[in-house]
Amino acid sequence: MIIPILDLKSQYSKIKEEIDSAIMEVVHEACFINGKQVGLFEKGLAALTGSANVIACANGTDALQIAMMALGLAPGDEVIVPSFTYAATAEVVGLLGLTPVLVDIDPLTFNIRAEDIAKSVTERTKAVVPVHLFGQVCDMENVEKAAARFSLHIIEDNAQAIGAYYICSDGVRKASGTMGTIGCTSFFPTKNLGCYGDGGAIFTQSDSLAARIRMITDHGQKVKYLHDIIGVNSRLDTIQAAVLNVKLKHLQEYSSSRYAFAQRYKELLSGMDEITLPFESPSSTHVYHQFTIRAKRRDELKEYLASKGIASMIYYPLPMHRQNAFIPISKIRVSLQESEKAAAEVLSLPMHTELNDKIQQQVCNAIKDFFSKK
Numbered sequence: 001m002i003i004p005i006l007d008l009k010s011q012y013s014k015i016k017e018e019i020d021s022a023i024m025e026v027v028h029e030a031c032f033i034n035g036k037q038v039g040l041f042e043k044g045l046a047a048l049t050g051s052a053n054v055i056a057c058a059n060g061t062d063a064l065q066i067a068m069m070a071l072g073l074a075p076g077d078e079v080i081v082p083s084f085t086y087a088a089t090a091e092v093v094g095l096l097g098l099t100p101v102l103v104d105i106d107p108l109t110f111n112i113r114a115e116d117i118a119k120s121v122t123e124r125t126k127a128v129v130p131v132h133l134f135g136q137v138c139d140m141e142n143v144e145k146a147a148a149r150f151s152l153h154i155i156e157d158n159a160q161a162i163g164a165y166y167i168c169s170d171g172v173r174k175a176s177g178t179m180g181t182i183g184c185t186s187f188f189p190t191k192n193l194g195c196y197g198d199g200g201a202i203f204t205q206s207d208s209l210a211a212r213i214r215m216i217t218d219h220g221q222k223v224k225y226l227h228d229i230i231g232v233n234s235r236l237d238t239i240q241a242a243v244l245n246v247k248l249k250h251l252q253e254y255s256s257s258r259y260a261f262a263q264r265y266k267e268l269l270s271g272m273d274e275i276t277l278p279f280e281s282p283s284s285t286h287v288y289h290q291f292t293i294r295a296k297r298r299d300e301l302k303e304y305l306a307s308k309g310i311a312s313m314i315y316y317p318l319p320m321h322r323q324n325a326f327i328p329i330s331k332i333r334v335s336l337q338e339s340e341k342a343a344a345e346v347l348s349l350p351m352h353t354e355l356n357d358k359i360q361q362q363v364c365n366a367i368k369d370f371f372s373k374k
């Protein structure tokens with residue numbers, strides 16, 4: 001592809017010296033596990049988001065699993081998750097022997113709807129996982145109301161919206177990931193705050209939950225070789241923390257450049273009836289993890305772009321209720337038609353911090369060419 005979906009090499013080249021010396025410092029110190037950079041990163045991320053506690057872990061999927069373990073969810077318990085998401089959200093529910101209850105999305109934001117939560121609750125329901133898809137925060141005030149009404153824990157899947165803010169009806173801004181009982185994020189290289197391998201983190205405002213989460217990430221021990229609960233081995237490598245300490249300083253600038261590139265795409269693609277542009281919710285800032293358009297002739301458009309050397313991606317082609325892994329274990333109590341429609345229509349265009357006007361014009365001209373040819 002002449003125009004890739006993402007450009008991590010160019011981003012690295014701009015911060016190369018800082019990154020290289022941060023990595024080499026870890027190598028020289030040979031403190032590969034639980035080095036001081038890990039604690040520094042946890043503190044830095046806590047300060048940036050205003051979270052009382054941040055616990056680093058090995059990846060975003062582990063973060064979700066550890067969150068559910070820390071809340072003491074047990075087989076038979078139901079957890080409400082959107083059907084239109086990355087599989088990891090529902091996967092950990094199944095892995096722990098819990099029952100995923102799949103709900104639909106709002107067609108404008110691609111995020112969970114509070115009314116679907118209310119319709120899907122039974123006495124077995126213990127938690128809901130709002131996924132802040134594509135970089136925009138869910139309708140948290142209504143999610144919180146529904147959760148409070150039915151005494152559900154909220155586990156935010158914030159893998160795609162780190163750096164975004166929910167805008168409360170009184171105007172107060174709250175960082176994504178810090179509103180739920182527990183928040184989870186991922187530092188997979190392609191995420192908005194990506195490291196150079198796998199990484200993840202868990203947020204909570206409760207000190208007692210934080211202590212429990214920390215134990216679970218470390219084999220259930222607080223004191224070495226004294227295992228009080230069953231845990232896992234899930235650590236953020238020191239080298240990854242060192243990379244993240246450098247990149248954390250750039251997160252706000254990365255979010256703003258993604259936002260600016262999204263506005264430029266919107267300008268260049270405005271007035272086209274054949275596509276639907278991303279919607280920006282008044283109750284959230286948008287950090288554009290993806291710039292996702294909708295088109296009825298999506299598959300043909302994707303092929304045409306590929307023929308012009310332009311990469312695009314379908315996130316996600318098959319909702320969880322159509323996946324073999326989830327059909328036998330999940331429950332469905334609401335219509336999932338918006339998830340089906342989204343899966344058939346979405347197309348994510350190249351979106352990253354190193355876009356420029358020339359690239360964006362090429363992408364948009366190709367889209368216009370496709371529809372003018374019919």
Ligand SMILES: *Cc1c(COP(=O)(O)O)cnc(C)c1O
Pocket residue numbers: 059060061062085086088089131157159160185186187188198199200
């Ligand atoms: C990336 C992602 C995850 C999983 O993160 P990993 O670090 O890859 O395990 C979970 N949920 C969503 C919505 C994601 O996009």
